[in-house]
Amino acid sequence: MRKEHTETVVATNRKAFHDYAIEEKLEAGIVLRGTEVKSLREGKVNLRDSYASVDHEEVILHNCHITPYSHGNIMNHDPLRPRKLLLHRKEISKLLGKTQQKGLTIVPLRIYFSPQGKAKVEIALAKGKKQYDRRETIKTRDARREVERAMKTRRQ
16 A cells, blocks of 8 residues: 655745735745754744745745744754745746736745655745725625525525
């Protein structure tokens, strides 16, 4: 018998789905140092205000807070240091073109471990929502919940 391996989600950026309209998703590797992987495995990461940018043909993840490892020593990492994301050159040039032309933002959606044990970041090209778009999203979600509740009570 073979074990089925699935990805282990460490953190999700739920605020990104509220603040942005997601247009396209990509998977990227992330360059980590020392005890950062152990902190990730403990789930000590926050993606709330993080974003990515293209600098000198490299994609850099900013404001991703990875808490220092609890059993680490004086060589622990800086929690908010910029981290390089690993993408193919074609993907980087595509991201650069779309962020410059259309005014899109690169937002991390989640960090997870692949079945092979590698840390991955799911990033997305996103367009910022206006305040009225956010309100509209909330209204449609509430209306859908009301319909589901009514259907559920009707079945019983």
